[in-house]
Amino acid sequence: GAGVSQSPSNKVTEKGKDVELRCDPISGHTALYWYRQSLGQGLEFLIYFQGNSAPDKSGLPSDRFSAERTGGSVSTLTIQRTQQEDSAVYLCASKTSGGADYNEQFFGPGTRLTVL
Amino acid sequence: RKEVEQDPGPFNVPEGATVAFNCTYSNSASQSFFWYRQDCRKEPKLLMSVYSSGNEDGRFTAQLNRASQYISLLIRDSKLSDSATYLCVVNIDRGSTLGRLYFGRGTQLTVWP
Numbered sequence: 001g002a003g004v005s006q007s008p009s010n011k012v013t014e015k016g017k018d019v020e021l022r023c024d025p026i027s028g029h030t031a032l033y034w035y036r037q038s039l040g041q042g043l044e045f046l047i048y049f050q051g052n053s054a055p056d057k058s059g060l061p062s063d064r065f066s067a068e069r070t071g072g073s074v075s076t077l078t079i080q081r082t083q084q085e086d087s088a089v090y091l092c093a094s095k096t097s098g099g100a101d102y103n104e105q106f107f108g109p110g111t112r113l114t115v116l
Numbered sequence: 117r118k119e120v121e122q123d124p125g126p127f128n129v130p131e132g133a134t135v136a137f138n139c140t141y142s143n144s145a146s147q148s149f150f151w152y153r154q155d156c157r158k159e160p161k162l163l164m165s166v167y168s169s170g171n172e173d174g175r176f177t178a179q180l181n182r183a184s185q186y187i188s189l190l191i192r193d194s195k196l197s198d199s200a201t202y203l204c205v206v207n208i209d210r211g212s213t214l215g216r217l218y219f220g221r222g223t224q225l226t227v228w229p
Contacts, residue, residue, distance in 0.1 A: 042221035107159035
């Protein structure tokens with residue numbers, strides 16, 4: 001079946017512009033996660049949606065970052081007034097449930113964001 | 117202190133070698149454990165789950181020590197295709213449906229011919 005998809009695959013923007021990154025999780029997966037990974041660095045957790053629960057936003061680095069998940073499926077990560085330090089690969093992942101279980105978290109291919 | 121700490125690496129080994137990676141986690145509420153693999157410029161993918169009794173999948177063996185909060189991955193008979201970054205991952209129970217994965221920074225492995 002289809003995996004997690006993300007769009008665009010690459011985004012180049014100018015400092016100060018807003019960007020929207022999209023994630024389509026695997027159908028039926030209730031848990032959706034956003035991470036970012038800077039060059040040569042580990043994964044940095046950003047935000048987590050689980051069903052109808054309030055999202056865990058504890059990883060968002062500033063109020064310029066926000067995310068929505070509509071209808072329990074597609075999610076959009078928005079970065080306002082982008083800065084050069086926002087340049088990274090933004091990865092989305094989904095999972096069948098949000099519990100602390102052994103279900104696999106499947107990752108999308110990521111969006112490579114470059115802020116000039 | 118980070119939730120998950122890994123050997124920084126890099127590890128450079130010849131084909132056929134045995135290599136071991138270690139990882140420690142800080143939260144005793146951790147419920148499930150994994151090793152993910154990430155190839156260069158690719159997304160992470162699950163390599164194997166790590167169960168309390170330890171488990172093996174071909175050349176790969178994972179061990180969990182809950183008392184010491186320690187996880188290991190052993191790769192036997194290394195292949196060139198094993199070259200990648202290995203991520204130690206811990207799922208911490210934050211409520212009935214709110215487990216979240218915590219990733220280590222990864223250990224880079226290069227297998228040379």
